[in-house]
Amino acid sequence: MPGAGIEPARLLRARDFESRASTSSAIPARERNYRQFRVHGQPGTAAAADIMRAMRIEEFDYHLPPALIAQFPAAERGSGRMLHLDGNSGQCSDHRFADLPKFVREGDLLVFNDTRVIKARLLGAKASGGRVEALVERVVGPRRALAMLRASHVPSAGQIIRFADAVNAVMVERQGDFFLLEFDDEVLSVLDRLGEMPLPPYIERPAGPEDVTRYQTVYARHPGAVAAPTAGLHFDQAMLDRLQAGGVGLAYVTLHVGAGTFQPVRVDEIDSHVMHSEHYSIPEATTRALAQARERGGRITAIGTTSLRALESAAQSGELKSGFGETRLFIRPGYGFKLVDRLLTNFHLPRSTLLMLVSAFAGIESIRHAYQHAVNHGYRFFSYGDAMLIERAGANLRAAA
Numbered sequence: 001m002p003g004a005g006i007e008p009a010r011l012l013r014a015r016d017f018e019s020r021a022s023t024s025s026a027i028p029a030r031e032r033n034y035r036q037f038r039v040h041g042q043p044g045t046a047a048a049a050d051i052m053r054a055m056r057i058e059e060f061d062y063h064l065p066p067a068l069i070a071q072f073p074a075a076e077r078g079s080g081r082m083l084h085l086d087g088n089s090g091q092c093s094d095h096r097f098a099d100l101p102k103f104v105r106e107g108d109l110l111v112f113n114d115t116r117v118i119k120a121r122l123l124g125a126k127a128s129g130g131r132v133e134a135l136v137e138r139v140v141g142p143r144r145a146l147a148m149l150r151a152s153h154v155p156s157a158g159q160i161i162r163f164a165d166a167v168n169a170v171m172v173e174r175q176g177d178f179f180l181l182e183f184d185d186e187v188l189s190v191l192d193r194l195g196e197m198p199l200p201p202y203i204e205r206p207a208g209p210e211d212v213t214r215y216q217t218v219y220a221r222h223p224g225a226v227a228a229p230t231a232g233l234h235f236d237q238a239m240l241d242r243l244q245a246g247g248v249g250l251a252y253v254t255l256h257v258g259a260g261t262f263q264p265v266r267v268d269e270i271d272s273h274v275m276h277s278e279h280y281s282i283p284e285a286t287t288r289a290l291a292q293a294r295e296r297g298g299r300i301t302a303i304g305t306t307s308l309r310a311l312e313s314a315a316q317s318g319e320l321k322s323g324f325g326e327t328r329l330f331i332r333p334g335y336g337f338k339l340v341d342r343l344l345t346n347f348h349l350p351r352s353t354l355l356m357l358v359s360a361f362a363g364i365e366s367i368r369h370a371y372q373h374a375v376n377h378g379y380r381f382f383s384y385g386d387a388m389l390i391e392r393a394g395a396n397l398r399a400a401a
Contacts, residue, residue, distance in 0.1 A: 055270045055333060060359065061350045062371055069202055070384035073214040077236040081379060081386040085370045087362030087393030092370045094377060097234045097387050100344075106247030107298035109289055110344075113229040113307045114252040116220035118188065119195030120259075121207075124163035126151070132161050134169075135198055136191065137178055137226060137259050138279070145187045146178040148259055155179070164194040188223060198226050198259075200383050202349070215383070224256035224279070230346045230383045231304035249298070251289040253310040255280040255327075265351055275328040275353065280310040284322040290339065291320075301342040305354050308361075311339050332356040333364055343390045347374060347381040363393045 074080045082097045095102075104110070120136040133150040140146055155161060155171040161181070162168050167190050172180040183190055197207040197215050207215075217232035219240070244250060256279050265273050290300060290311075302308035313327035314320055315338045330353065343361055348354040359367045370388070379386045 055356075057265055057268055057270055057351055059364065060270075060352070060355045062368070062375075064350065064375060064381060068375065068378065068381050068385075070380040070382060070386075071203055071205060073210070073233070073384045074380075077214075077218070078234055078239050080234060083370060083374055083379060083386065083388045085362055085366060085388060085390045087366050087391050087395075090363070090366040090369055092373050098239075100239070100389070101242055101246055101248075103389060104243065104246065104248050104301070105298075107249075107293065107296040108301060109249040109251055109293035109298050110243065110301045110303055111251045111253060111286065111290070111307045111311060112217070112219060112232055112235075112303045113255050113257075113310065114217070114219050114221040115225040115229060115254050115256050115306070116223040117197065117216050117225045117228050118223050119191045119212075120198040120226040121196040122147075122163045122191070122194060123196075124161045124169075126155060126159060126161055134161070134163070134181070135226060135259055136187070136195075138256070139187045139224065140180075142186050143183045144172075145181050145183070146175065147181050148177065149179050163190070166194060200227065202382055203384070219252070221252075222254045222256075224254075226259050227257040228383065229255075229257060229304040229306045231307075231344050231387060233384070234387050235303075249289055249293055251286040253280060253282050253286055253307055253314075255306045255310040257306055264349075265353060270332055270356065273330065273353070275330045277326050277328050278306075278309075279324070279326055280313060281324045282310065282314045282320065282322045287320050287322040299341040300339055301344060302340045303344050305343070305345055305348075305357050308340050308343055308357070312337065315339050330356075331360050333360045335360045337361070337392060337395075341392055341395045343392070345388055345390065346383065346385050347371065347379065347388060349382065358388075358390060361392050362390045366393065 078097050080097050082095045082099060083092055084095055084103065085092045118136065122134040122136070124132045124134065126132060130152055132155065134147045136145045136147045138146045149155065157171060157173055159171050160168050161171065167183060167185055169181040169183045172182050197211045199207045199211060199215065214233070215228050217229065218235060218237055219232070240250060258276055258278050267273050293300060302311060309327060309329055309331065311320065312331065313325060313329045318338060320339060333356070343358070345358060348358065355367070362370070
């Protein structure tokens with residue numbers, strides 16, 4: 001039986017998690033009476049603003065047995081499970097990802113994030129011999145990159161780091177949590193030759209040869225992400241072809257996922273949290289495809305939270321605009337969605353901004369119930385885990401044919 005021997009989730013009790021963005025040890029915390037928020041009005045209303053200010057971090061906590069954190073990808077793309085959640089009724093049902101075509105109809109549009117994960121993790125040493133681990137966050141020039149550094153003593157400005165005993169980089173300056181490095185070769189070339197795939201910290205093993213392909217979507221095009229848009233990892237080319245053959249449109253955006261996606265929320269009142277910045281682009285072809293889908297009465301499905309954030313960021317005026325941009329959009333309960341009707345996503349970390357996003361999309365109580373169901377039935381969680389298809393709460397959606 002799925003979930004046999006697994007401790008049931010206690011989603012109505014707050015829990016703290018010691019974390020390197022993992023859930024390896026759960027420590028019971030004080031109990032809390034949770035409130036249910038279901039505001040579907042437009043952003044800027046007094047009610048929505050009050051709810052955003054009212055939320056506390058412990059309302060987005062849950063207990064997850066460490067055994068459910070997927071450490072490896074499924075044997076084949078598309079062979080995992082899929083939980084379907086109706087945000088209006090709160091009802092959820094169990095399926096296989098291969099069943100996805102049953103949940104779409106002709107005229108629908110699926111929007112994917114086509115960013116490509118770079119081999120962003122580098123291992124090196126200072127002249128003193130002290131070890132340094134770098135995680136490149138963003139390439140800002142041919143030979144310059146912003147990176148997070150892990151070392152016993154933080155390198156000072158002007159200090160040289162030698163990576164893989166092959167390439168040098170000078171620490172130019174510190175910029176908040178990041179360090180500006182200048183390499184003696186082109187950054188992307190260095191990463192391609194010497195870097196490792198930047199697996200998330202809750203995958204407690206070194207990256208292996210299989211991760212070079214499996215921690216990458218089959219449609220990845222534009223290098224720049226340091227984390228995969230994991231909802232897309234379920235798709236193989238056969239599934240994409242099958243969807244198109246059924247009259248479903250496919251469109252693409254690019255959002256380069258940063259290391260900040262794994263950063264915990266460190267404030268009690270979530271309204272005080274400052275989102276990390278990410279770069280995105282919306283092609284004109286995607287803007288046209290979305291407008292055409294709307295004219296046909298098709299539903300817009302974001303494949304992953306990164307696709308959703310890119311679309312919603314580019315539509316803050318009420319109309320989707322093509323082009324490039326930077327976003328710090330923080331989607332939490334009370335947010336009024338402008339474009340997206342449905343979301344295909346994986347399961348997210350406790351106390352994370354992504355859990356807040358899906359709670360805004362489906363309603364806090366619906367998400368809490370769905371996550372408890374997923375734990376009880378042995379779903380695999382996080383990047384290499386199973387999928388979840390969510391119908392947005394408040395959306396006027398007809399049942400799939």
